[in-house]
Amino acid sequence: MHRTALIPAALAALLLATPATAQDFSKIEVESTKVAEGVYALKGAGGNLGLVVGEDRAFLIDDQYAPMVPKIRAAVSAITDKPVSFVLNTHWHGDHTGGNEAFAEAGTLVVAHDNVRTRLSSDQVMAAFDRTVPAAPKGALPVITFNDQVTFHVGGHTVRTIHIPSAHTDGDAIVHLPETNVIHTGDLVFYGLYPVVDYSNGGSLKGMADATAKLMEMSNEDTRFIPGHGPVVITRRQLAEYLQMLRVVHARLETLIGEGKTLEEVIAAKPTAEFDEQWGKGFLPPDRWVRINYQGMAPAGDAK
Template sequence: MNGGLCAAMLLAANSVFAQSMEDVEIGVESLGSDVHMLTGRGGNIGLVVTEDGAFLIDDQYAPLTDKILEAVRSVTDQPVKFVLNTHWHGDHTGGNENMAGEGALVVAHENVRERMSSEQVNEFFGRTTPASPDGALPVVTFNDSISFHLGEHEIRSFHVPHAHTDGDSVVHLPDANVIHAGDTVFYGLYPFVDVDSGGSLAGTISAVERIAELADGETVIIPGHGPLIDREKLLAYHDMLTTVEDRLEEAIDEGMTLEEIQEAGITAEYDEQWGGGFIPADRWIELLHRSMTR
């Protein structure tokens, strides 16, 4: 295939993608203490409004940037000063270049910049993601943790290793008693564990346990995908993950094949609540099997 045809196909694909975003509406849900959750298409966005500027946690897809900024302006006149990416996936980082162009400083774990800087191949979905342009890359990176002090808010972000990916961050707002879990939590659908990006089921469970340690009965938790939850619902999610992990580990130890495990129905009691997302139960078991046997 010649270069001109490749370019034409890419432009056509981008045009279709942009058109698919035209009808997306950005929802704004107030969590109190100048903290909000924005919804649209892709990962849930956290918004912290301070007298020193607005702080975004993730920024969804590039074609939605104008709508996201309009939603921000509906609650504050402050410009977006910082964007923190919870991991590298495009539904959380797609607006980086646009936000940087508006003056925001993009921050993430060092593995996020590393993965965004090179082509990424996802075998599970058969998908290749090209390297991001330089303008989309985080310009400030951290290893274990980082804190921001803006106005009356302290915003703490810490790395949870080998969870959804190898570069996940959880964001804690202690003054507001809000936690943004990133994609370590998918609520109401089976979570995607990106094994090809260094993720693991064990790491995801560990991340959820760290979040539970920070939370109390009043904590509001923003999942990467799904509705707002509390600590009780987080623990129910944790119980589902650990139960499936134990059953899958036992089946693997007994020498069962993937097909036999899928037919055994080890997720049966969870499928109604969790199996209606973009990964059905049999494919989720295949994904977790890769995570535990790779």
């Protein structure tokens, strides 16, 4: 089944309304793809999930929305009968953490960067979308947090979880599986659409580009990436295309802002023009994406 059309709806549910009212989850199924031996990607209503199946337990990367949990569990059960011992949140957004409480109630330990627990513990403003996200219930908060990195040993798989500062948010983590040469990028990578940059919560376009460059440095031509949004598996060549887009657009915006251009002048300059065919058909159309980044990058008095 073709799933690309679900990406804008999933992000709209996160950013613009409560998930239960923004989407009819009954119509969405969770599909699994084997990425490597013991490693799977799952696609449903929110960010792409990762599943690592060890000899005695399983490790889940992100958990989408609460109404999707039964379908996620069913998809996992179709792959393995091992218990899900850990859920790792790649960042705090609701399409990656909405299932936390349900998994925790079943005995799964929720893990995330320190800043994820901090963000989930109180109301958070997303100024670019004129939205305040209410605090998560106490039972949804990560019970294990880390500052820099933490390594899990999941029955034959080394699961290296590494914090990436100030990129999509201030609490991003990637998951590196060295034995199988797979990396789950979280929302550092939106392949095929312009990415959400959460400036209100520590994100930046430069940080997104720097993070993607780090992913390139960590990988080789055989590495498979599970991006936060887009197709469930991409190659290093595709990641390089994404990095090129981020670098070029950031440099252009930096130059235009440095020249004192207004928001309207920057939008009129069309700094994303040659990338719009590939990246501009998702949740954020080109002008909206330029506006968000201008407002995040420009001096406070100019970002109108």
